[in-house]
Amino acid sequence: MTIDGPAGAGKSTVARRLAERLGFLYLDTGAMYRALAYKALEHSVDPGSEGDVLALLMNSVIELVPDGVLLDGEFLGPRIRSPEVDRAVSRVAQLPKVRLELVARQRAISEARDVVMDGRDTGTFVLPGADVKFFLTASLDERVARRRAEMQGRGFAVDPRALEAEMLERDRLDQERTVGPLAAAPDAMVVDTTGMEIEDVVEWLYAATRRRLASIRS
Ligand code: CDP
Numbered sequence: 001m002t003i004d005g006p007a008g009a010g011k012s013t014v015a016r017r018l019a020e021r022l023g024f025l026y027l028d029t030g031a032m033y034r035a036l037a038y039k040a041l042e043h044s045v046d047p048g049s050e051g052d053v054l055a056l057l058m059n060s061v062i063e064l065v066p067d068g069v070l071l072d073g074e075f076l077g078p079r080i081r082s083p084e085v086d087r088a089v090s091r092v093a094q095l096p097k098v099r100l101e102l103v104a105r106q107r108a109i110s111e112a113r114d115v116v117m118d119g120r121d122t123g124t125f126v127l128p129g130a131d132v133k134f135f136l137t138a139s140l141d142e143r144v145a146r147r148r149a150e151m152q153g154r155g156f157a158v159d160p161r162a163l164e165a166e167m168l169e170r171d172r173l174d175q176e177r178t179v180g181p182l183a184a185a186p187d188a189m190v191v192d193t194t195g196m197e198i199e200d201v202v203e204w205l206y207a208a209t210r211r212r213l214a215s216i217r218s
Contacts, residue, residue, distance in 0.1 A: 001115065001209065002122035005136035006171045006182060008143030010193055010201060014136065015118035017202045022116065022209065027109055029119035029126065030089075031069040032102050034080035035062050037089040039071060047091040054097050062105070078154050086166060090173040093120075099179045121180030123188050132212045134205055135184035139194045143167060 019026035123133035174182035
């Protein structure tokens with residue numbers, strides 16, 4: 001199952017809770033791009049250089065664990081969600097060869113288990129044959145407000161104007177790239193979560209998933 005959508009649409013919280021309820025593995029593809037962007041920054045590698053970032057990736061072990069990501073065995077925790085990583089990650093994610101390598105790793109993980117995968121291209125590109133696909137959206141104001149609350153909760157001071165500009169820029173880069181752009185798959189259910197509480201979104205998607213799985217399996 002796949003959940004895609006722009007930044008701040010609530011995907012990761014929803015995907016994590018849904019995976020728990022369904023007994024599926026939660027696979028946060030964004031955390032993989034973020035871990036790589038973090039490593040590029042740590043090693044002073046230009047996040048726009050395909051050769052250098054790919055070389056870094058080929059020498060990296062990125063493991064998703066229930067509460068985050070391990071990079072070469074080290075738990076990164078909230079470091080992958082810093083404003084610096086926010087600014088670098090969509091540049092790393094533009095690089096076609098880097099995407100193809102990460103997508104191959106994502107597919108390999110999902111071969112062994114039922115997964116809830118969240119990202120930008122999981123329904124269109126990583127798992128085009130997934131049984132259930134959602135695309136979550138919300139108004140820009142609401143996405144900025146959710147992101148701001150999340151960043152403040154982690155102790156980062158945020159200027160809403162700067163945050164909005166950063167999110168719009170990331171959405172633009174994510175939509176315009178050639179490999180795996182942000183897009184709803186033709187067979188995805190599009191859910192506008194503006195004004196909805198996260199718990200209600202989880203309930204709605206859970207019910208829709210059960211219905212869909214029952215119709216496929218009957
Ligand atoms: O949490 P948020 O929605 O802001 O972002 P994320 O899911 O952690 O992803 C961070 C960035 O990684 C996105 O803005 C994309 O540039 C990139 N990404 C991607 O290109 N493809 C994916 N499947 C997942 C993330």
